[in-house]
Amino acid sequence: MHEMSIAMSIISIACKEAEKDGASSISNIELDVGKLSGVMIDSLNFCYESVCKGTLAENSTLSINEVPARASCKKCNHTFEIDSFMALCPQCESYEIDILQGRELKLKAVSVN
Ligand SMILES: [Zn+2]
Numbered sequence: 038m039h040e041m042s043i044a045m046s047i048i049s050i051a052c053k054e055a056e057k058d059g060a061s062s063i064s065n066i067e068l069d070v071g072k073l074s075g076v077m078i079d080s081l082n083f084c085y086e087s088v089c090k091g092t093l094a095e096n097s098t099l100s101i102n103e104v105p106a107r108a109s110c111k112k113c114n115h116t117f118e119i120d121s122f123m124a125l126c127p128q129c130e131s132y133e134i135d136i137l138q139g140r141e142l143k144l145k146a147v148s149v150n
Pocket residue numbers: 110111112113114115126127128129130131
């Protein structure tokens with residue numbers, strides 16, 4: 038499962054950070070997840086708990102910030118919110134767009150005890 042490997046890599050990075058700080062445990066992990074990142078948030082939450090077991094992150098919580106997707110039009114420079122890669126510019130109906138944000142999957146903060 039895609040989300041299982043994502044959860045594992047997030048937790049392994051967070052645990053390394055926590056160890057560096059000499060923390061005894063992690064209380065919260067905060068993530069930015071873009072709408073176009075392809076990550077299923079429900080599924081990630083589900084995997085998170087099982088991956089945490091036996092690590093510094095056991096019993097920690099996962100906070101997910103959903104980042105909306107935005108694009109700009111290469112023809113008319115209009116920027117707008119999108120919900121898929123196949124969006125078209127609402128102003129001039131061009132398909133030539135640049136995705137500005139929405140693909141991120143970022144570990145934002147690790148709170149430790
Ligand atoms: Zn346009």
